Amino acid sequence: MKPVRAYAPASIGNVSLGYDVLGAALSPVDGTVLGDEVVVAPAAEFALTVEGAFAHKLPADPATNIVSRCYTHFCEALARTGRHAPIVAMTLYKNLPIGSGLGSSASSIVAAFHALNAYCDYPFDENTLLIMMGELEGQISGSVHYDNVAPCYQGGMTLMTGAAKQITVSLPVIEHWYWVACYSGISVSTAEARDILPRTLPMDVALSFGRQLGVFVHALHVRDAELAASVMQDVIAEPYRKALLPGFDDARQASLAQGALAFGISGSGPTVFAACPDEQIANNVARWLADNYIQNDDGFCHVCQIPAQGATIRPE
Numbered sequence: 001m002k003p004v005r006a007y008a009p010a011s012i013g014n015v016s017l018g019y020d021v022l023g024a025a026l027s028p029v030d031g032t033v034l035g036d037e038v039v040v041a042p043a044a045e046f047a048l049t050v051e052g053a054f055a056h057k058l059p060a061d062p063a064t065n066i067v068s069r070c071y072t073h074f075c076e077a078l079a080r081t082g083r084h085a086p087i088v089a090m091t092l093y094k095n096l097p098i099g100s101g102l103g104s105s106a107s108s109i110v111a112a113f114h115a116l117n118a119y120c121d122y123p124f125d126e127n128t129l130l131i132m133m134g135e136l137e138g139q140i141s142g143s144v145h146y147d148n149v150a151p152c153y154q155g156g157m158t159l160m161t162g163a164a165k166q167i168t169v170s171l172p173v174i175e176h177w178y179w180v181a182c183y184s185g186i187s188v189s190t191a192e193a194r195d196i197l198p199r200t201l202p203m204d205v206a207l208s209f210g211r212q213l214g215v216f217v218h219a220l221h222v223r224d225a226e227l228a229a230s231v232m233q234d235v236i237a238e239p240y241r242k243a244l245l246p247g248f249d250d251a252r253q254a255s256l257a258q259g260a261l262a263f264g265i266s267g268s269g270p271t272v273f274a275a276c277p278d279e280q281i282a283n284n285v286a287r288w289l290a291d292n293y294i295q296n297d298d299g300f301c302h303v304c305q306i307p308a309q310g311a312t313i314r315p316e
Ligand SMILES: Nc1ncnc2c1ncn2[C@@H]1O[C@H](COP(=O)(O)OP(=O)(O)OP(=O)(O)O)[C@@H](O)[C@H]1O
Pocket: 057, 058, 059, 064, 065, 066, 067, 092, 097, 098, 099, 100, 101, 102, 103, 104, 105, 106, 108, 140, 141, 148, 188, 189, 190, 191, 267, 268, 269
């Protein structure tokens, strides 16, 4: 079998108004690689090598890397179909920072499963593979949520259905919007950022959540950018999580003052995002965030769009 390489993009989980049920893939407009890659090649025994800018931030033992667990999970699923497990050497290019809010573990998981599936000539369909990706994401963050793995794998903006038969539906995107994503450089554990949230919601919060999500989906379908932006406030997680993000309120105020239409936490943070009506405003917001929100040399800021294509495969 021939070696393959999979690329899986960064993503915004929640997009402010869709806690755990809405996500979007990200693609920097300047062509920067913002996502993990996994290469799968034939070998005499299983091995995982980790390279890339953030490889040193992962535990040294490859067995603790989520990519090794993806391989085991994939092989077990394959065995249930009567096929033999492939013996492979995998290389993870860890390009995304850990605990960033950019769907870093999701990116590794999607690249790993997509590469293994392609290497084995696609034994699993997209929905089946997505369920496996969600299970592995759940092992890391403490509960299954698809809002990073789904857009990362499928591209675009995806809404989770809650039904195993079809995990996601794809939403239209406002094509002229630019999305600034700024990673401050610190790490926030997704599991811990989930633990600080209340287990139940007051009725008024539940009503706001449902109203916002319904209006947003409608607005995307009728291409009403103003209406879509008007409901992009996080009533569930941001009130609790912003305390974990130094400079969050100032960053929001400055981004909105410069013309951003909406501003929020990407996933569980510390990355923040700003949805902007044009590229010029996005560049201005990105400059401000780069100068003021980034806290150390690991931080970065990119002007992005939401790509229609999610994970990709190419021969190695
Ligand atoms: N390939 C991998 N990529 C990322 N994290 C991994 C990987 N393998 C193991 N881990 C571990 O999984 C945990 C990931 O933590 P967490 O879910 O907070 O980060 P994340 O997925 O990077 O976050 P986010 O979705 O906010 O970007 C860390 O403890 C990390 O060491």
